[in-house]
Amino acid sequence: MADIKQRDVTRAEHGKNGIQNTIMTEIIEQEIETKMAEAPENWDMIIKPQRRLLDLHLGDLWRYRDLVMLFVRRDVVSVYKQTILGPLWYLIQPLLTTITFTVIFGSIAKLPTDSLPQFLFYMSGTVIWTYFAECLTKTSNTFVNNANLFGKVYFPRLAVPVSILISNLITFAIQFGLFLVFMGYFALRGFAFQPNLWTLLTPVLVLMMAGLGLGFGIVISSLTTKYRDLRFLVQFGIQLIMYATPVIYPLSSIPERFQVLIKLNPMTPIVEAFRYAYLGAGSFNLMQLLYSFGFMVIIVMVGVVIFNRVEATFMDTV
Amino acid sequence: MSKTVISVENLSKSYRLGQIGTGTLSRDLNVWWAKARGKPNPLLKIGQVEHGNQDGEMIWALKDVSFQVEQGEVLGIIGRNGAGKSTLLKILSRVTAPTSGEVKVKGRIASLLEVGTGFHPELTGRENIYLNGAILGMTKEEVQRKFDEIVSFAEIEKFIDTPVKRYSSGMYVRLAFAVAAHLEADILLVDEVLAVGDAQFQRKCLGKMGDVASKEGRTVLFVSHNMAAVEGLCSKAIVLSQGSLLTLSEVHESIKFYYKTDERKLNISLRERNDRQGEGNIRATEIHIIDKTGQKTNFISMGDSFTVEIRVQGALRSGIVGVLIGNQFKSQLIRGYTWENLTESVSVKGKSVLKCHFEDFPLINGTYYIHIWIAEREGNYNRLEDYVENAATLEINAVDVYGNGRILDSKTCVAFCRTKWEIYSENS
Numbered sequence: 004m005a006d007i008k009q010r011d012v013t014r015a016e017h018g019k020n021g022i023q024n025t026i027m028t029e030i031i032e033q034e035i036e037t038k039m040a041e042a043p044e045n046w047d048m049i050i051k052p053q054r055r056l057l058d059l060h061l062g063d064l065w066r067y068r069d070l071v072m073l074f075v076r077r078d079v080v081s082v083y084k085q086t087i088l089g090p091l092w093y094l095i096q097p098l099l100t101t102i103t104f105t106v107i108f109g110s111i112a113k114l115p116t117d118s119l120p121q122f123l124f125y126m127s128g129t130v131i132w133t134y135f136a137e138c139l140t141k142t143s144n145t146f147v148n149n150a151n152l153f154g155k156v157y158f159p160r161l162a163v164p165v166s167i168l169i170s171n172l173i174t175f176a177i178q179f180g181l182f183l184v185f186m187g188y189f190a191l192r193g194f195a196f197q198p199n200l201w202t203l204l205t206p207v208l209v210l211m212m213a214g215l216g217l218g219f220g221i222v223i224s225s226l227t228t229k230y231r232d233l234r235f236l237v238q239f240g241i242q243l244i245m246y247a248t249p250v251i252y253p254l255s256s257i258p259e260r261f262q263v264l265i266k267l268n269p270m271t272p273i274v275e276a277f278r279y280a281y282l283g284a285g286s287f288n289l290m291q292l293l294y295s296f297g298f299m300v301i302i303v304m305v306g307v308v309i310f311n312r313v314e315a316t317f318m319d320t321v
Numbered sequence: 322m323s324k325t326v327i328s329v330e331n332l333s334k335s336y337r338l339g340q341i342g343t344g345t346l347s348r349d350l351n352v353w354w355a356k357a358r359g360k361p362n363p364l365l366k367i368g369q370v371e372h373g374n375q376d377g378e379m380i381w382a383l384k385d386v387s388f389q390v391e392q393g394e395v396l397g398i399i400g401r402n403g404a405g406k407s408t409l410l411k412i413l414s415r416v417t418a419p420t421s422g423e424v425k426v427k428g429r430i431a432s433l434l435e436v437g438t439g440f441h442p443e444l445t446g447r448e449n450i451y452l453n454g455a456i457l458g459m460t461k462e463e464v465q466r467k468f469d470e471i472v473s474f475a476e477i478e479k480f481i482d483t484p485v486k487r488y489s490s491g492m493y494v495r496l497a498f499a500v501a502a503h504l505e506a507d508i509l510l511v512d513e514v515l516a517v518g519d520a521q522f523q524r525k526c527l528g529k530m531g532d533v534a535s536k537e538g539r540t541v542l543f544v545s546h547n548m549a550a551v552e553g554l555c556s557k558a559i560v561l562s563q564g565s566l567l568t569l570s571e572v573h574e575s576i577k578f579y580y581k582t583d584e585r586k587l588n589i590s591l592r593e594r595n596d597r598q599g600e601g602n603i604r605a606t607e608i609h610i611i612d613k614t615g616q617k618t619n620f621i622s623m624g625d626s627f628t629v630e631i632r633v634q635g636a637l638r639s640g641i642v643g644v645l646i647g648n649q650f651k652s653q654l655i656r657g658y659t660w661e662n663l664t665e666s667v668s669v670k671g672k673s674v675l676k677c678h679f680e681d682f683p684l685i686n687g688t689y690y691i692h693i694w695i696a697e698r699e700g701n702y703n704r705l706e707d708y709v710e711n712a713a714t715l716e717i718n719a720v721d722v723y724g725n726g727r728i729l730d731s732k733t734c735v736a737f738c739r740t741k742w743e744i745y746s747e748n749s
Contacts, residue, residue, distance in 0.1 A: 046328075050415060050424040070455035077452055081443040084484075155438040157415035158456055230349070315418040 138216025197283030218302030428507025603635030
């Protein structure tokens with residue numbers, strides 16, 4: 004087998020050299036001519052083997068912003084096509100999860116909820132967690148799910164994960180609206196919440212969740228081009244991490260010596276900050292939130308660099 | 322004044338054959354951990370030495386390819402399967418990065434690689450036009466400006482608000498081509514898109530591509546196996562073979578060159594073939610196709626005469642020899658049998674040459690296969706002595722049969738004969 008190949012290569016070599024020499028001189032002559040004609044060559048694009056580590060092409064992403072928005076539109080419009088309830092599913096999902104949690108963790112397991120109404124406590128946790136989890140799982144499939152498209156045409160690959168963040172943001176906004184409606188309902192029933200000025204931090208918190216989801220998601224998606232194992236890991240890994248995040252229990256209910264572990268989880272301060280801002284209960288600590296923010300910035304940077312390296316050659320491995 | 326818009330310099334691309342890495346994370350970690358402790362790779366077989374590039378052979382899909390393309394030029398890229406045509410386009414369209422060398426480009430590149438990629442079946446034609454346009458690099462305003470033109474080119478005005486999953490495949494293809502053809506790109510990469518759609522639309526696409534280059538001054542790189550299309554569209558062509566650039570010249574020269582380079586493979590000895598049937602008292606040892614000028618070739622133009630020459634070894638007392646010409650669907654489209662032509666049966670001994678002459682070959686352009694059939698006549702039945710399937714390949718080229726620039730080819734019919742028209746008026 005190797006022998007045959009070797010022979011073919013040498014033959015190709017012979018064939019090439021004879022003919023190409025003449026062509027080469029032609030080309031060289033041409034080249035000199037063009038260089039004479041327009042002295043400073045200004046090429047719009049140069050395709051080179053491997054990009055430098057920090058050559059991230061983020062400008063490209065901006066040029067393709069229309070594509071990002073069309074991806075968002077595609078995702079939002081196509082998900083519930085040919086369903087009877089259509090967009091109502093956006094509301095049914097968090098409602099059913101909340102009810103399940105309320106029954107299992109609230110009524111049966113009787114977990115504490117920082118003296119908040121159980122329904123609201125679980126709903127806030129679910130809505131917030133869903134956004135992060137969806138961002139992570141969906142972006143982690145970027146390369147594998149789009150291999151076909153990526154193999155045919157170039158556009159900044161980051162357009163796909165970024166569009167996922169945005170389309171999930173729409174889902175999140177709807178579900179968070181639902182949460183606010185229930186908050187109002189419980190307030191009318193006489194529960195005294197203390198929403199405070201920290202609610203102004205909401206966009207930052209959402210950004211942090213998006214960043215964490217994106218960062219982890221694209222690191223995983225870059226690795227899945229080589230290791231398909233990670234896809235299975237993500238599926239149940241995300242569930243396990245949920246239990247390491249104060250989604251179904253408040254941080255205050257955890258024994259002091261375990262709290263450090265839970266606090267290492269960058270999602271913990273975000274969930275707690277949300278609850279503290281809107282419902283006025285929970286252990287909120289600015290330093291921890293800053294830790295979480297720093298974590299997010301680093302993971303996004305690492306993710307984008309790895310993603311960028313993989314996108315240049317992933318077609319050869321996927 | 323022409324200016325260079327694409328400059329490809331010493332471009333190479335290698336792929337590693339076989340498994341890349343070990344495939345699973347745990348095993349890679351295992352190897353990595355062993356290396357970190359200075360131990361040998363646990364997955365290597367005993368006695369196996371570690372190489373720089375680990376297991377797997379390297380294969381060069383492209384090797385040291387250099388050429389330049391000028392503005393407004395339509396450059397054909399031809400070569401056998403696996404010659405590196407698609408790899409070249411993939412590098413140009415930035416789908417994958419080269420291993421070494423570089424490409425310099427002036428202006429925007431858009432690729433029209435495979436039709437319908439990126440269409441979402443649930444979305445309507447309108448939505449897909451915007452989406453596909455954006456995937457190909459257009460902004461929303463650009464698509465808006467071209468929208469009516471795209472719709473009318475694709476002839477789908479009535480169905481523009483229907484989800485594309487309800488489209489016929491023809492409509493689908495038309496829409497996809499229309500979007501790509503109306504791109505505002507300076508350089509268009511086209512890979513075999515014309516293999517789909519009906520003949521009328523294919524002609525329209527070819528026409529559109531011609532316009533794109535000649536009227537709008539855009540540059541087109543066109544990959545195709547359809548030599549008639551390459552000849553009709555391109556001004557120049559490059560020939561690739563096993564990753565190397567063999568020639569860059571005028572399109573006719575290149576096509577001629579492409580056909581010639583293939584002749585090396587023609588003198589295949591049939592002796593080594595062991596997938597043959599029959600008793601074997603006589604064996605076909607060589608087969609050649611000889612054109613009307615006496616040259617051995619595999620390429621015959623439509624309507625030309627040629628000879629199939631078979632060399633045999635062995636004895637045949639009173640036998641029948643047949644040359645069968647078929648295609649992938651039917652093994653016999655045309656046949657030359659001594660049984661039908663000759664009154665006497667064939668009787669040979671030792672080494673012999675048998676020639677079958679085909680006059681004005683009527684099949685349309687395409688690839689055909691020649692099978693050899695030799696049998697001994699035993700009373701009322703034939704005892705098969707030798708049967709070699711696909712003993713040779715016959716490529717029939719499309720030509721301008723009537724010399725008026727209109728090409729008769731396999732999109733229109735399967736066979737032809739020279740026709741003549743007479744038209745006169747009957748008004749007294």
